[in-house]
Amino acid sequence: RGLWHKLGTQYTKPDGSPIQVGIACVDSNYRPWDVFEECLIHHDIARPIRSKTNPEGLPYNSERIYRNPHTGQALEGCVRWNLNIDLFRNKLSSLQRRPLDANEGTWAIPTDTPSDYFQHMTAEHRVAQRDRKTGRLRMVWRPKMSGAPNHGWDCEVYALAGAHMAEVWTLRTDPPELEAAPAAPRAPKGPPRKAHPDSPGPTRKPSRRGGWA
Numbered sequence: 621r622g623l624w625h626k627l628g629t630q631y632t633k634p635d636g637s638p639i640q641v642g643i644a645c646v647d648s649n650y651r652p653w654d655v656f657e658e659c660l661i662h663h664d665i666a667r668p669i670r671s672k673t674n675p676e677g678l679p680y681n682s683e684r685i686y687r688n689p690h691t692g693q694a695l696e697g698c699v700r701w702n703l704n705i706d707l708f709r710n711k712l713s714s715l716q717r718r719p720l721d722a723n724e725g726t727w728a729i730p731t732d733t734p735s736d737y738f739q740h741m742t743a744e745h746r747v748a749q750r751d752r753k754t755g756r757l758r759m760v761w762r763p764k765m766s767g768a769p770n771h772g773w774d775c776e777v778y779a780l781a782g783a784h785m786a787e788v789w790t791l792r793t794d795p796p797e798l799e800a801a802p803a804a805p806r807a808p809k810g811p812p813r814k815a816h817p818d819s820p821g822p823t824r825k826p827s828r829r830g831g832w833a
Contacts, residue, residue: 624658627665643786645669645778648700653688656698663697667785669778671705673760679704679784701785708777708784709744709761715780716741725789727776740772 630640648655648668659666669680685698715727729737742764749760763770 624662624666627662641665643667643782645701645703645782645785647671647774647778652700653690656685656688656695656700657693660695660698667699667701667782669701669703669781672702673704673706677704679707680781703778703781705777706761708781710746712777712780713746736769737772739768740770741776743768743770743773 627641627644630638633639642665644662644666646655646659646666646668648659648670652668652670655668659668680701680703682699682701685695685700687694712727715725718726720726720728744761744763746759747762748757749762750757
């Protein structure tokens with residue numbers, strides 16, 4: 621609970637401009653009702669999330685939570701977000717393989733990141749798994765070792781989901797100013813030309829129906 625108050629902390633970018641957390645995705649799989657109540661208090665920033673394999677084929681969907689079944693407390697306005705977790709894991713894995721100067725986005729971390737963080741980031745991998753109902757093979761994310769810590773990986777996946785909700789892909793740097801193209805020269809104005817009395821009038825193409833439109 622001591623971390624909730626930091627959601628409103630204002631940070632400073634290297635250029636001195638302020639920056640603040642816009643969306644924070646909070647895992648609600650563990651002690652969900654405590655998470656819901658806290659997210660209601662910080663509803664402008666915090667969003668309780670739940671990992672699902674494929675919620676209707678969308679990146680995420682939402683559902684309303686009305687009441688805590690244990691305490692009966694009303695949770696008016698509480699919304700839980702169901703993430704298509706494998707989709708965001710695949711996207712993060714793709715971002716990690718891109719070069720830092722990629723125009724379409726990349727993933728970068730500070731140079732002083734501790735080594736155990738990299739262990740978290742490599743704790744899971746994609747494996748082929750056969751669906752028992754359909755018999756088809758599909759790629760899923762599974763831990764490399766049972767019990768290996770992967771909290772950092774989960775946090776990065778949730779941060780990517782929050783960035784998707786905030787539509788950060790719409791952010792663009794200011795484009796360079798373009799010089800106005802020179803105007804095309806205009807024909808000199810003069811008296812209207814008169815048609816010769818023996819010249820044929822304008823022709824018209826027949827329509828596809830065979831008659832004249």
